[in-house]
Amino acid sequence: MASKKILVVEDETDIRKLILYNLAQERYQVLEAEDGEKALRLLQREKLHLIILDLLLPGMSGLELCRALRGRPETARLPILMLTAKAGEADRVVGLEMGADDYLTKPFSPRELVARVKAILRRSDMQVSAREDAGYEKGRLKIDFATYEVTLRGRPVRLTLKEFELLRVLVQNPNRVLSRDRLLDLVWGDETFVTPRTVDVHIRRLRKAIEKNDRKPEWIVTLRGVGYKFDEKAVEA
Ligand code: CA
Numbered sequence: 001m002a003s004k005k006i007l008v009v010e011d012e013t014d015i016r017k018l019i020l021y022n023l024a025q026e027r028y029q030v031l032e033a034e035d036g037e038k039a040l041r042l043l044q045r046e047k048l049h050l051i052i053l054d055l056l057l058p059g060m061s062g063l064e065l066c067r068a069l070r071g072r073p074e075t076a077r078l079p080i081l082m083l084t085a086k087a088g089e090a091d092r093v094v095g096l097e098m099g100a101d102d103y104l105t106k107p108f109s110p111r112e113l114v115a116r117v118k119a120i121l122r123r124s125d126m127q128v129s130a131r132e133d134a135g136y137e138k139g140r141l142k143i144d145f146a147t148y149e150v151t152l153r154g155r156p157v158r159l160t161l162k163e164f165e166l167l168r169v170l171v172q173n174p175n176r177v178l179s180r181d182r183l184l185d186l187v188w189g190d191e192t193f194v195t196p197r198t199v200d201v202h203i204r205r206l207r208k209a210i211e212k213n214d215r216k217p218e219w220i221v222t223l224r225g226v227g228y229k230f231d232e233k234a235v236e237a
Contacts, residue, residue: 002223004049004121005029009039009065010083011057015106017050023117025045036060040068043075052113053100054083070099077127079120080236083108119171124170126186140211140237141219143171152210162187166199170220170230179227203228 006023010016011034020030030044032135033039035057051069055062062082069075082100105111138142140153148164149158150157157165168180177184180196187195187202188194207214218234 003027003029005031005037005046006050006052006117007031007033007042007046009033009047009057009062010054012050015054015083018110019113022114024112026117028117035102036065036068036113037061039065043069049115049124050079050081050118052081052083052217056085066100079124081116104185106142126169131232133199136168137233138171139170139236143167150210153156157209159209161207163202163209166202167206170228171232174230174232177223177227177229182227199228209232 006028008016008019008030010019010025011030012059016032016034020032023030030049031042033042037060039053040049052061053065057065060068066080066082069078069080080100082103084103084105101123102116106193135145142151143149145168148159148161150164150167166183169183169218180199183199184194184196188198201222203236204214207217207220211217211219219231221229221231223229
């Protein structure tokens with residue numbers, strides 16, 4: 001997979017270099033701009049995956065830039081991680097309202113920064129794949145993401161909404177191991193009262209609904225102690 005391209009917009013050189021260094025260590029491609037104007041020029045010729053944007057910039061502020069990006073179709077969905085000063089509680093709220101995906105308060109640790117970047121890119125990947133696919137069809141399994149209809153060998157499969165969403169996440173990440181925590185994150189999001197056990201229960205129901213023999217699942221495979229994997233080859237067989 002090609003590495004993701006990240007633009008860091010920050011006028012304070014030390015902080016900018018620190019961020020660039022840590023992202024480069026994680027093998028991201030990095031670009032830098034010390035103000036909003038330069039960022040906009042870079043955006044015209046670069047295809048980016050994420051912007052790390054400081055709120056306090058000379059000239060055009062981080063908020064103005066954020067608003068400008070959200071107003072253009074080509075950057076309306078570009079993930080933005082906003083950097084704010086410690087005292088700026090109000091700025092933070094405004095930043096999120098303005099369409100930033102997340103914020104980080106200065107001073108922050110490089111490790112925290114990298115973790116946030118990874119989380120945002122992961123979410124954005126999922127959203128992109130959800131937008132690009134109107135449905136899924138492999139072997140005898142057919143799923144319509146718009147109408148929530150699932151058919152197996154031409155027959156409708158009845159699923160609850162959560163079972164459907166779990167199935168969608170699985171088929172959109174074929175042959176990849178997904179941990180219970182990751183599945184919780186992707187399917188249940190911020191909902192409370194859910195535990196990794198919830199995932200197991202839904203997986204079991206889903207297997208009953210779509211597997212030939214749910215005691216010997218071939219499509220939704222358990223990787224003991226790790227998570228689950230949707231085996232697309234088995235579905236195509
Ligand atoms: Ca600044």
